[in-house]
Amino acid sequence: MSEYSVIGKRVHRVDGPEKVTGSAKYTFDLVLPGMLYGKVLRSPHPHAKILKIDTRKAKRLVGVKAVVTGKDTLGHKQGIWRRFPELCDEEILCREKVRYIGDPVAAVAAIDEDTAEEALDLIDVEYEPLPAVFDPLEAIKEDAPQVHDGIELNININRHIEWGDVDEAFKKCDHIREDQFKCSSQAHVCMETHDAVVSYDYGGKMTVWTSTQSSYYIQRLMADMTGLREGDIRVIKPPTGGGFGSKFELDSAQFCAAILSMKLCKPVKIVLSREEEFTATKRRTPMYYFLKLGAKKDGTLLAKEARVITEGGAYTAMGATALYLTGFFSSFPYKYPNYRYDGYRVYTNTAVTSAMRGFGAPQSTFVGESQLDMMAEDLGIDPIEIRRKNGMTPNYEVPGQAFIQSCGLHQCLDKIEEHVKERGKLPPNHGIGVSAYGFMSGGIFNWFDTPYAFSAAVVRINIDGKVDLFTGACDIGQGSDTTLSMICAEELGVKLEDIRIHAADTGICPPDLGAWGSRETLMNGNAVKRAAAECKRQLLEFAAAKMAPNIAYDFDIKDRWVHLVDRPERGVSYFDIVKEAIRGKDGNAIMGRGHYTPHRKGMISPAYSFGVQAAEVAVDTETGRYKLVNVTTAHESGTVINPVGIEGQLEGAIMMAGGYGFCEDQPMDEGKILNPSIADYKLIRSLDMPETDILEIDTYEPEGPFGAKEAGEGLTNPTAGAIGNAVYKAVGVRINDLPITPEKVLKALKEKEKKKK
Amino acid sequence: MKKELKLKVNGQPYDIFVKPKTLLVEALRDHLALTGTKRGCNSSSCGACTIMLNGMAVKSCSILALQANGAEIVTIEGLAKGTELSPLQKAFLDHGSYQCGFCTAGMLMATTALLTENPKPTKQEIKEGIDGNICRCTGYNSIIRAVTAVVKGEYKEAK
Numbered sequence: 001m002s003e004y005s006v007i008g009k010r011v012h013r014v015d016g017p018e019k020v021t022g023s024a025k026y027t028f029d030l031v032l033p034g035m036l037y038g039k040v041l042r043s044p045h046p047h048a049k050i051l052k053i054d055t056r057k058a059k060r061l062v063g064v065k066a067v068v069t070g071k072d073t074l075g076h077k078q079g080i081w082r083r084f085p086e087l088c089d090e091e092i093l094c095r096e097k098v099r100y101i102g103d104p105v106a107a108v109a110a111i112d113e114d115t116a117e118e119a120l121d122l123i124d125v126e127y128e129p130l131p132a133v134f135d136p137l138e139a140i141k142e143d144a145p146q147v148h149d150g151i152e153l154n155i156n157i158n159r160h161i162e163w164g165d166v167d168e169a170f171k172k173c174d175h176i177r178e179d180q181f182k183c184s185s186q187a188h189v190c191m192e193t194h195d196a197v198v199s200y201d202y203g204g205k206m207t208v209w210t211s212t213q214s215s216y217y218i219q220r221l222m223a224d225m226t227g228l229r230e231g232d233i234r235v236i237k238p239p240t241g242g243g244f245g246s247k248f249e250l251d252s253a254q255f256c257a258a259i260l261s262m263k264l265c266k267p268v269k270i271v272l273s274r275e276e277e278f279t280a281t282k283r284r285t286p287m288y289y290f291l292k293l294g295a296k297k298d299g300t301l302l303a304k305e306a307r308v309i310t311e312g313g314a315y316t317a318m319g320a321t322a323l324y325l326t327g328f329f330s331s332f333p334y335k336y337p338n339y340r341y342d343g344y345r346v347y348t349n350t351a352v353t354s355a356m357r358g359f360g361a362p363q364s365t366f367v368g369e370s371q372l373d374m375m376a377e378d379l380g381i382d383p384i385e386i387r388r389k390n391g392m393t394p395n396y397e398v399p400g401q402a403f404i405q406s407c408g409l410h411q412c413l414d415k416i417e418e419h420v421k422e423r424g425k426l427p428p429n430h431g432i433g434v435s436a437y438g439f440m441s442g443g444i445f446n447w448f449d450t451p452y453a454f455s456a457a458v459v460r461i462n463i464d465g466k467v468d469l470f471t472g473a474c475d476i477g478q479g480s481d482t483t484l485s486m487i488c489a490e491e492l493g494v495k496l497e498d499i500r501i502h503a504a505d506t507g508i509c510p511p512d513l514g515a516w517g518s519r520e521t522l523m524n525g526n527a528v529k530r531a532a533a534e535c536k537r538q539l540l541e542f543a544a545a546k547m548a549p550n551i552a553y554d555f556d557i558k559d560r561w562v563h564l565v566d567r568p569e570r571g572v573s574y575f576d577i578v579k580e581a582i583r584g585k586d587g588n589a590i591m592g593r594g595h596y597t598p599h600r601k602g603m604i605s606p607a608y609s610f611g612v613q614a615a616e617v618a619v620d621t622e623t624g625r626y627k628l629v630n631v632t633t634a635h636e637s638g639t640v641i642n643p644v645g646i647e648g649q650l651e652g653a654i655m656m657a658g659g660y661g662f663c664e665d666q667p668m669d670e671g672k673i674l675n676p677s678i679a680d681y682k683l684i685r686s687l688d689m690p691e692t693d694i695l696e697i698d699t700y701e702p703e704g705p706f707g708a709k710e711a712g713e714g715l716t717n718p719t720a721g722a723i724g725n726a727v728y729k730a731v732g733v734r735i736n737d738l739p740i741t742p743e744k745v746l747k748a749l750k751e752k753e754k755k756k757k
Numbered sequence: 758m759k760k761e762l763k764l765k766v767n768g769q770p771y772d773i774f775v776k777p778k779t780l781l782v783e784a785l786r787d788h789l790a791l792t793g794t795k796r797g798c799n800s801s802s803c804g805a806c807t808i809m810l811n812g813m814a815v816k817s818c819s820i821l822a823l824q825a826n827g828a829e830i831v832t833i834e835g836l837a838k839g840t841e842l843s844p845l846q847k848a849f850l851d852h853g854s855y856q857c858g859f860c861t862a863g864m865l866m867a868t869t870a871l872l873t874e875n876p877k878p879t880k881q882e883i884k885e886g887i888d889g890n891i892c893r894c895t896g897y898n899s900i901i902r903a904v905t906a907v908v909k910g911e912y913k914e915a916k
Contacts, residue, residue, distance in 0.1 A: 010851075012850045012851070013850075013853065015858070016849075016850045016855075017842075017850070018858075019855050019858030019861050020842065020846040020849045020850055020855065020858075020861060020865065021793070021833065021834070021836070021837055021842070021846065022791075022792070022793020022794070022832070022833030022834050022861075022862045023793065023834075024858055025792065026795075026859065028792075028795065028796075028859075029786075029792035188893075189891070189893050190857070190859075190893060191795070191797050191803065191805055191857060191859035191860050191891065191892075191893055191894075192795070192797075192857070192859045193797075239857075239858060240857060241795075241857045241858070241859030242856075242857040242859065242893050242894060244893070273799070274797065274798045274799060274800070274803075476857060477856035477857025477858065477859075477894050478856065478894075479856065644852075644853035645853065647853065647899065648853045648856055648894065648895055648896075648899060650896075651895060651896030651897075651898050651899060652856065652892075652893070652894045652895050652896045653896070654896050655892075655893070655895075655896035655897065656893065677798065677800055677802065678797070678798045678800065678802035678803045678891060679798075679800055679802040683891055683893075685888050685889075685891065685897075686883075686884040686885075686887045686888050686890075686897040686900075686901070687884050687885065687888045689884075689896060689897045689898060691898075692896060692898050
């Protein structure tokens with residue numbers, strides 16, 4: 001394969017100049033003429049009947065333009081699992097019952113935020129509090145309060161995955177371990193909170209500017225909830241201040257602004273406060289994990305059984321997918337001949353749990369990698385060796401589930417083994433823990449029930465050779481606009497600066513399912529590559545007609561040079577060919593369309609990335625406090641399209657996933673989140689951030705554009721497990737519930753001390 | 758009752774009237790339309806609203822606009838000279854020191870203030886300089902690398 005001109009190069013992001021000068025305009029910054037400001041009134045009760053809502057006083061406040069409640073809606077219930085109506089269970093503006101502290105009951109539009117805020121205090125809501133349930137293990141008891149009527153034992157959804165003969169296999173094992181774990185919640189903490197500006201006009205058309213991971217999903221869900229036609233709703237995603245899984249469902253900012261705007265035919269803006277962001281948007285799914293693992297003496301893993309009960313919170317959201325994926329990724333990245341998973345998602349009267357970067361896999365990786373280290377120790381086998389013995393390899397089929405083509409897990413293990421050796425003998429109370437992982441490059445499932453291709457793109461070439469790339473892909477900060485522009489430029493044979501991307505505007509871009517499940521590089525990348533290839537094909541027809549009497553000659557374009565493949569010095573300028581081609585087509589623009597939907601790629605994903613991470617910690621045995629010294633990751637994500645982007649994804653994942661292991665948590669009292677502020681919700685700041693080293697492994701994924709696959713979420717999976725294993729190596733205590741706080745470490749150290757005596 | 762507020766922002770004098778409760782960040786964003794400065798928390802915990810006030814990094818949600826009366830303020834919009842980016846802005850571009858970009862204004866202002874005060878900070882001092890600023894995307898290390906490159910003189914100030 002020839003050397004690439006664009007991909008693999010260190011480039012500036014296409015949105016870079018705007019972002020470093022403060023000129024990028026986020027939804028948060030938008031102001032439209034005549035715009036009103038909205039606020040949302042939320043339930044103070046975890047579970048209550050709404051008896052009466054009196055909005056008269058609020059409506060009389062000077063400056064208030066509208067007050068809406070559930071009665072102003074169609075009363076539809078929304079959910080992202082649209083294929084299963086029983087899982088569409090969220091009204092957004094509740095009509096009869098509230099199910100968590102933060103459930104919206106009314107919304108106000110006023111001339112400014114202060115007036116809207118004041119009006120909220122004037123709305124009288126009469127509630128009849130109902131018994132509530134907060135812990136899923138309580139909620140599945142016979143006599144537990146019912147979060148949704150008619151749902152037996154509050155079980156929202158269950159998932160079963162099985163292959164081989166698990167019970168028979170356990171009989172053949174030399175050693176079996178059974179362990180329990182508890183995975184905590186985590187807040188996304190996007191720097192830009194959820195926000196929307198919605199403008200509904202007298203002509204019956206709606207425009208939505210919003211911070212989102214999927215403008216297409218918002219368009220479709222908004223149509224479901226408002227009764228408008230999909231085509232009458234245009235959703236535009238301006239630069240978006242982070243998503244991490246929290247921004248691809250219809251949220252209260254978008255929906256309430258829409259209902260208010262429809263009442264007034266004026267633009268309405270709603271920005272959630274940081275407290276609302278913590279308490280009334282979605283969060284990572286907490287899980288109780290019960291694991292049984294069986295092995296032969298030599299470390300061969302014969303069977304694994306995982307049982308999971310998740311805290312669902314009040315509604316389904318994307319939690320159903322997290323339930324499935326945690327079960328699937330519980331088998332990762334190993335070749336279990338026999339595997340069984342049973343997961344139950346349980347409704348509780350708590351804030352809704354849903355997707356967050358890693359999508360169930362950070363939980364399964366923490367528990368699985370912790371237990372595997374325990375198994376290795378029981379058997380007297382080196383942790384890397386047991387991973388090597390059982391790790392996935394290229395062209396491996398996960399029975400009945402997935403087919404893995406490219407896989408660089410073993411090269412990653414080798415690299416990490418070298419790294420650990422290089423660190424040599426560590427100071428006292430230091431330890432290095434290892435954790436291996438894999439993740440998908442986009443999901444195959446279509447619970448959303450879209451009739452469209454999963455990804456699509458249109459490429460149009462202008463007379464001066466500038467290329468407009470239209471794609472539904474959503475850049476939420478991860479850099480898809482840059483990556484897709486690079487793919488387009490490479491395929492078309494032009495420079496990156498020749499591409500202008502127009503993304504995530506449903507009015508002009510083809511639908512794309514959005515930025516979740518690490519899908520944009522592979523799925524939208526394939527669509528973009530195909531659209532660009534179609535344009536190139538049209539240009540090369542003209543080139544051939546112009547230049548080559550011999551039809552056996554092949555043409556290509558590279559660096560704006562249209563040339564014979566075998567004699568690259570013979571060619572013409574790309575700009576000349578574009579001009580001639582457009583004239584030759586009677587002025588019809590050169591346009592190419594491309595789409596991608598995975599077919600015959602199993603149940604989960606068309607491709608998987610892999611990696612191994614080593615975390616080094618230094619524990620203070622007096623206080624239980626520990627420092628993250630270094631996190632080194634060997635990973636492979638196929639061909640690297642955008643190296644600067646991958647470094648950023650990797651280091652950023654360590655901040656987020658390290659936080660999951662190290663400090664982030666959402667303690668609750670009777671359904672009330674106790675730390676709904678950035679001051680109280682502990683995140684890794686610069687002083688806590690470890691050194692981060694990256695060991696790049698080359699692989700090539702046949703299904704991906706130019707051989708690329710995901711590099712976004714998989715990197716969030718290993719860190720909590722690596723930290724847990726490192727703490728154990730350092731001071732010999734094992735913490736099975738996240739986060740691994742100094743208090744827990746200290747308590748465990750004291751118990752260990754006591755046992756010694 | 759609104760009160761008069763005189764400010765110099767990015768070299769430009771302004772004379773406006775604000776409510777006594779108006780925060781400096783609100784005056785900048787809502788009155789002067791300088792929306793490059795962001796608000797992430799309103800409780801001076803995230804650093805997205807960091808600006809330079811009389812040469813020091815200040816979280817503009819932590820003070821009232823009227824407390825800044827007569828002050829000289831620099832916001833993200835004032836870093837470039839004309840269309841020439843500042844050394845830190847260039848270094849941020851090269852090192853990919855931003856992703857979603859929502860914390861970037863605060864990060865650039867915090868690090869600009871740091872280098873104004875201490876042109877040769879150590880790595881530890883750079884870390885301390887941005888410890889009040891949350892970035893949920895990058896993991897900070899690319900920001901630290903960008904500042905280090907500027908400290909090493911790899912980027913020249915625009916004339």
